[in-house]
Amino acid sequence: MGKDNFKRYIRSIPDFPRKGILFRDITTLLKRPKIFKKAVDILSHRYVGKKIDRVVSVEARGFIFGSVLAYKLNAGFVPVRKKGKLPAETLELTYSLEYGEDTLTIHKDALKKGERVLIVDDLLATGGTIKAVSELVERLGGKIIECVFLIELTSLRGRERLGKYPVFSLIKY
Amino acid sequence: MGKDNFKRYIRSIPDFPRKGILFRDITTLLKRPKIFKKAVDILSHRYVGKKIDRVVSVEARGFIFGSVLAYKLNAGFVPVRKKGKLPAETLELTYSLEYGEDTLTIHKDALKKGERVLIVDDLLATGGTIKAVSELVERLGGKIIECVFLIELTSLRGRERLGKYPVFSLIKY
Numbered sequence: 001m002g003k004d005n006f007k008r009y010i011r012s013i014p015d016f017p018r019k020g021i022l023f024r025d026i027t028t029l030l031k032r033p034k035i036f037k038k039a040v041d042i043l044s045h046r047y048v049g050k051k052i053d054r055v056v057s058v059e060a061r062g063f064i065f066g067s068v069l070a071y072k073l074n075a076g077f078v079p080v081r082k083k084g085k086l087p088a089e090t091l092e093l094t095y096s097l098e099y100g101e102d103t104l105t106i107h108k109d110a111l112k113k114g115e116r117v118l119i120v121d122d123l124l125a126t127g128g129t130i131k132a133v134s135e136l137v138e139r140l141g142g143k144i145i146e147c148v149f150l151i152e153l154t155s156l157r158g159r160e161r162l163g164k165y166p167v168f169s170l171i172k173y
Numbered sequence: 174m175g176k177d178n179f180k181r182y183i184r185s186i187p188d189f190p191r192k193g194i195l196f197r198d199i200t201t202l203l204k205r206p207k208i209f210k211k212a213v214d215i216l217s218h219r220y221v222g223k224k225i226d227r228v229v230s231v232e233a234r235g236f237i238f239g240s241v242l243a244y245k246l247n248a249g250f251v252p253v254r255k256k257g258k259l260p261a262e263t264l265e266l267t268y269s270l271e272y273g274e275d276t277l278t279i280h281k282d283a284l285k286k287g288e289r290v291l292i293v294d295d296l297l298a299t300g301g302t303i304k305a306v307s308e309l310v311e312r313l314g315g316k317i318i319e320c321v322f323l324i325e326l327t328s329l330r331g332r333e334r335l336g337k338y339p340v341f342s343l344i345k346y
Contacts, residue, residue, distance in 0.1 A: 011261065013260040013261060016260040017260070023260045025260045025261060027252060027261070028282075030240075030243075030249060030250040030251070030252070031227065031249035031250065031251055031283060032249055033243070033247045033248055034247075036249060037244060040244055054204065059233040060232040060233035060236060060252075061252075063233060063234075063240070064236050064239075064240040065240070066237075067203075067238070067240055067241050068241045068244045070203075070206070071209065071213055071241045071244075074207075074210065076204035077204065077209060077237065078200070078203070078204055079200060079203070079234075081233070084190070086200070087184075087186040087189040087190070087196045087198045088184065088186060088200070
């Protein structure tokens with residue numbers, strides 16, 4: 001299957017979560033076993049032999065591809081969560097959103113210095129969230145190998161915002 | 174590795190998220206590649222040949238084991254989410270929590286009648302959330318084959334609450 005054919009399985013929903021946003025819904029891809037498997041296999045194959053120690057993903061949708069890529073790459077899985085969700089000692093970072101701000105946290109013992117990290121999320125938009133995740137990873141001494149996304153909304157230029165790191169996405173709009 | 178040895182990799186944190194609760198933290202298991210892989214392999218092996226069509230999991234931690242089990246079993250993955258998160262037409266169910274209530278939603282087109290469903294979550298406590306998930310699955314006509322958990326807190330009797338369905342857990346406290 002060519003990469004572009006994945007778009008057939010993404011549902012586009014106008015005005016969600018608010019007017020003017022065209023939401024790219026991946027649930028129609030996830031529920032199809034062969035398509036989901038194919039997407040996971042293409043994404044994970046890119047990192048075979050790259051000695052990924054940890055896959056880091058942010059809740060909630062990021063966990064879907066993050067955990068299965070960690071499994072496939074024989075890497076550990078590290079969740080980044082909203083404040084108040086992780087039970088042990090955390091590092092936290094507050095960052096700006098289009099409206100207001102948000103705080104993300106990571107366990108301080110989630111990574112060791114020098115560990116090779118793949119950051120995984122379902123969708124790259126402006127890149128604000130993943131920029132925050134990358135800062136948390138770097139503060140713990142992790143080495144970011146790449147940021148990988150199922151979908152990239154290219155017009156929002158998230159790739160530029162993450163300029164320091166290589167970025168890969170399977171489906172581009 | 175015997176099943177009991179998994180407990181070595183679960184961190185127990187007193188008084189989280191509130192006083193009197195001993196929180197079982199799975200992040201210390203997830204970050205260890207071999208242990209995470211072993212847990213996934215044991216859980217998924219149980220359902221090989223059981224013709225699972227869909228794995229259904231609830232956000233956020235449920236997605237971690239849910240997506241990788243879906244991948245391993247060549248099943249589709251279906252997320253159940255809090256109200257307002259799923260973009261297309263949903264079925265919703267409000268259920269009681271210890272304090273207050275919560276509403277879960279599933280896309281109406283997530284399942285077809287008669288599809289064989291495995292419900293996956295990280296932890297079985299009182300079973301209230303998974304009971305709500307099971308009702309959503311049944312309203313869409315799904316056939317629940319089993320509910321599977323990494324951890325079961327046996328004293329909270331969630332297994333009894335889910336009495337209609339088979340329950341399997343890897344680690345029991």
